[in-house]
Amino acid sequence: MTAARTGSRGRGAAALSGVAATVFGVGVAELAAGLFGWASPVLAVGALGIDLAPPWAKNTAIAWFGTGDKPALVIGVALVLLGIGALAGLLEVRRPPLGSLIFAAEGVLALAAALTRAGASPFDAIPPILAVGGSLLALRMLLARRPSAEHDPLAASVDPGASRRTFLAFSLGAIAIGAVGAAVGGMRQQATRAVQAAREALRLPTATAPAPSIPTGADLGIDGLAPYVTPNADFYRIDTALVVPDVDPGDWRLEVDGLVDEPFSLDWDELTALPFAEQVTTIACVSNEVGGDLIGNAVWLGVPVRLLLERAGVQGDADMVLSQSIDGFTASTPLSALTDPERAAILAVGMNGEPLPAEHGFPVRMIVPGLYGYVSATKWLTRLHVTRFADATAYWTDRGWSAEGPVKLSSRIDVPRSGASVDAGEVVVAGVAWHPHTGISGVEVRVDGGAWQAAELADVVSEDTWRQWRWRWSADSGDHELEVRATGADGERQSAQSLPPAPDGATGLHRIRVDVR
Ligand SMILES: Nc1nc2c(c(=O)[nH]1)N[C@H]1C(S)=C(S)[C@@H](COP(=O)(O)O)O[C@H]1N2
Numbered sequence: 167m168t169a170a171r172t173g174s175r176g177r178g179a180a181a182l183s184g185v186a187a188t189v190f191g192v193g194v195a196e197l198a199a200g201l202f203g204w205a206s207p208v209l210a211v212g213a214l215g216i217d218l219a220p221p222w223a224k225n226t227a228i229a230w231f232g233t234g235d236k237p238a239l240v241i242g243v244a245l246v247l248l249g250i251g252a253l254a255g256l257l258e259v260r261r262p263p264l265g266s267l268i269f270a271a272e273g274v275l276a277l278a279a280a281l282t283r284a285g286a287s288p289f290d291a292i293p294p295i296l297a298v299g300g301s302l303l304a305l306r307m308l309l310a311r312r313p314s315a316e317h318d319p320l321a322a323s324v325d326p327g328a329s330r331r332t333f334l335a336f337s338l339g340a341i342a343i344g345a346v347g348a349a350v351g352g353m354r355q356q357a358t359r360a361v362q363a364a365r366e367a368l369r370l371p372t373a374t375a376p377a378p379s380i381p382t383g384a385d386l387g388i389d390g391l392a393p394y395v396t397p398n399a400d401f402y403r404i405d406t407a408l409v410v411p412d413v414d415p416g417d418w419r420l421e422v423d424g425l426v427d428e429p430f431s432l433d434w435d436e437l438t439a440l441p442f443a444e445q446v447t448t449i450a451c452v453s454n455e456v457g458g459d460l461i462g463n464a465v466w467l468g469v470p471v472r473l474l475l476e477r478a479g480v481q482g483d484a485d486m487v488l489s490q491s492i493d494g495f496t497a498s499t500p501l502s503a504l505t506d507p508e509r510a511a512i513l514a515v516g517m518n519g520e521p522l523p524a525e526h527g528f529p530v531r532m533i534v535p536g537l538y539g540y541v542s543a544t545k546w547l548t549r550l551h552v553t554r555f556a557d558a559t560a561y562w563t564d565r566g567w568s569a570e571g572p573v574k575l576s577s578r579i580d581v582p583r584s585g586a587s588v589d590a591g592e593v594v595v596a597g598v599a600w601h602p603h604t605g606i607s608g609v610e611v612r613v614d615g616g617a618w619q620a621a622e623l624a625d626v627v628s629e630d631t632w633r634q635w636r637w638r639w640s641a642d643s644g645d646h647e648l649e650v651r652a653t654g655a656d657g658e659r660q661s662a663q664s665l666p667p668a669p670d671g672a673t674g675l676h677r678i679r680v681d682v683r
Pocket residue numbers: 401402403404405406407450451452491492493495525526527538539540543544545546
């Protein structure tokens with residue numbers, strides 16, 4: 167074997183290592199971007215390229231590729247990346263760590279492209295970092311397995327054919343993983359974009375009943391106090407979905423089956439032809455600690471679940487509806503809570519005047535006043551299965567939580583923040599109290615374990631929402647403890663006994679410390 171032949175084979179292996187490392191890193195990054203909804207580094211770099219390109223280049227591209235200019239751009243970026251990858255592989259062998267530095271520089275460029283897009287989020291930094299990390303790792307691994315490591319004293323004892331086959335297998339493996347990742351990631355990105363476009367183009371059904379007008383006295387407008395209606399962007403999110411499901415309303419169907427006379431299914435158009443109404447409902451998570459923020463209040467646009475159950479004809483021995491999500495999550499809701507005409511249990515499609523955000527269950531979810539989310543608020547809803555508590559169990563029930571979950575009476579101090587320092591004199595203490603579907607009739611505050619003092623209550627739309635409260639405190643200097651307790655509209659007093667969230671919701675009083683100067 168001549169030195170020249172070994173040398174060219176060595177260069178070939180180095181270049182292949184660089185190409186395979188590029189495909190691997192970019193593929194992993196595109197997969198992550200697709201699964202988690204982060205910016206695609208390839209598209210971000212392509213978009214930056216478009217922004218920076220001189221007009222003549224843009225016009226030429228459009229003239230050449232027409233409406234295919236986007237795929238052409240992606241292919242162009244991919245070819246440039248592969249070329250740079252080959253070069254990086256060669257340089258990493260000749261002048262280490264020059265190849266690694268090239269990968270790092272590409273990563274910095276992708277990072278800049280991703281983070282300067284309109285509406286970029288800090289998470290968009292993750293795919294470029296994954297791309298660089300994945301490429302560097304793969305490059306190191308492949309170069310170490312290169313067959314032409316003449317300087318390796320062990321090389322002589324190794325069968326060169328076998329080591330070449332191992333190297334090729336690793337290179338092709340890295341390329342295959344990267345290519346599959348990029349393909350799956352790209353398809354996911356397209357599906358997500360399609361659903362986002364469908365959501366933006368969606369026309370919500372008009373409410374047949376007028377929307378409740380929210381009295382101005384419902385919101386005390388105090389800085390730091392949770393607003394009466396929680397904006398969608400601030401609404402707590404709890405679910406088991408690692409990846410937010412993409413459900414296109416055009417493909418959506420709901421099955422209503424189980425212990426019913428006439429099982430049926432309906433699509434988006436049939437659902438939205440039903441009578442819709444807006445209502446204000448507070449929902450809460452059973453995992454909320456005392457004083458926690460896993461609770462929110464929104465204006466929901468929905469259709470009564472009762473109408474669908476009536477149409478199906480529920481049989482006499484049923485006592486539960488197992489609602490199911492497209493991702494397999496299930497919730498068990500007492501049938502009585504869904505059929506009661508006095509309780510506004512709905513299938514919601516709108517949240518605060520918009521279609522449901524994807525992470526809050528687009529296009530359809532259930533909302534039931536008075537029940538914790540894990541037994542009622544199924545997002546990405548696809549099925550209502552009428553059954554019996556004795557015959558079926560839901561996702562969280564199987565994991566030790568109670569089969570039934572009425573929201574417990576509770577209250578929270580939002581202002582001042584726990585641990586805050588305030589000036590002596592009049593201090594506004596404020597917060598929220600809730601017992602959804604029962605309502606709140608009183609809130610009291612006490613300082614350092616003294617006498618309970620009645621707080622002032624804000625207005626509410628109905629007993630289905632939380633209620634803001636305020637108390638004016640003449641604070642004298644020192645370190646003080648504030649506590650709050652609520653009374654339900656049925657006269658029940660909030661329990662002072664400290665219990666953890668499991669298995670059916672925390673109890674106890676919210677207590678904060680304040681330093682008065
Ligand atoms: N598909 C699905 N729906 C779900 C859940 C889930 O994990 N998957 N979690 C439930 C729980 S525990 C709560 S508290 C509420 C939270 O709703 P939000 O994320 O819109 O605030 O959704 C409920 N619906």
